Amino acid sequence: MELQIKQHNGFKYVDEGQGETLLLLHGLFGALSNWQGVVEEFARTHRVVIPMLPVYDMPLTRAGISGLVDFVEDFTQAMQLTQPAVVLGNSLGGHVALVYALRNPQRVKQMVLTGSSGLFEDGMGGSFPRRGDYQYVQERVAYTFYDPKVATKELVDEVFDVTNSNAKCLRIIAIARSAQRHNMAKDLGRIKAPTLLIWGLNDTITPPVVAHEFRRLLPHSELHFLDHCGHAPMMERPQAFNRLLQQFLVPAAGPAATPA
Template structure:
């Protein structure tokens, strides 16, 4: 399905379907299309919302993980999203989702992380893209996936355009460094909501060991791996990703309803 972008209150975003809200956050080199298969699968039962994170356009001094969290907070407020919603994040988007949850514990009912930063990330294979070197950019973008062919020419061209803009590069580097320095290991125990971790078994940017660390540090986490899959499971293995996500949503919907009923009876 083709994603329809909307613009309101100064935000650029996708808003598809009706029902409980799934708020999706893309990564540093991500785009709305990264979540296309999730929207197609779940918009019949959920309201699926994807804001465009201003990773290349925000003021340079705000180009940090906390700056992006503030952006998401403003987005949620302006769109008057429900008191509780499910938050999903890939890579940098997962990092932002974690910090948002820590700052707004009453807003997030469930959390889904896939290839998330926040503990460790070998961004772009240990180096930033070189300006004007298309073959280098193509290689580094391909490094994101188990199957490099998933890195389409369109995707490589988008990243190449970013690397040829000094202003965009400065913001990208600022955000990437902020993510690397903003380690959440000491804070994750405070996240008490159900968490689904879906990880590529062949992820070289946030390797499987990172997923195991998240599982150990998050009190209510469950971990699922997808084989022959790199850093963006929802793109590279969409059927498998949607399978684990759908089961998690159904199961935790029952659990959350039971918990709410028990609290009301007290």
């Protein structure tokens, strides 16, 4: 299934299927295609919406967590997403989802975080840009995954192109620094939405200890680890990720799942 990118009111996005809305948010070096497996599986039963976050071209004065949350709020209003949605975020997208949930609790029915920033992240933003060094970029992209083969040449080429643009690099650095400054430890207890944490057991960017801390601080959360998996479980272990997501969306009768 090839994702069809649509445009409306200046927004670029994917919008597939009908039903309850799944709002998907990608990471700093992410793309709409990162959620391919989720779209293919859940567009049959849900409306799956993925906005293209303006991480490379938003006004530099707004390049940060707050500006990205403003963007998501504007997007949901333009798309008339008035009913509470299930909000999913990977890496930086998880951080944006958390702040969005704090600002708009009435719009978030459930939340799914995977490799989320917001507490600690050993990401690429602190060491970029390193212009013209393809091998370095290749190594950093591979570092994201347990299996370096997931870092395809196409994916590496995309990131390499980004790092060779001064304008894009300035925004990446600004957003990465904003995320590092914006620690959410004191705020997470105010999030009431049921939250599913799906974490790669081999995540080197937001390691398992970060997942455990999210589980401790989010009052209505459950945590599941996927072995042989790095920072983007929905890409590296799509079937297992989708299975956990399905169980979360349609919970069995009985008490909530216990943390992993």
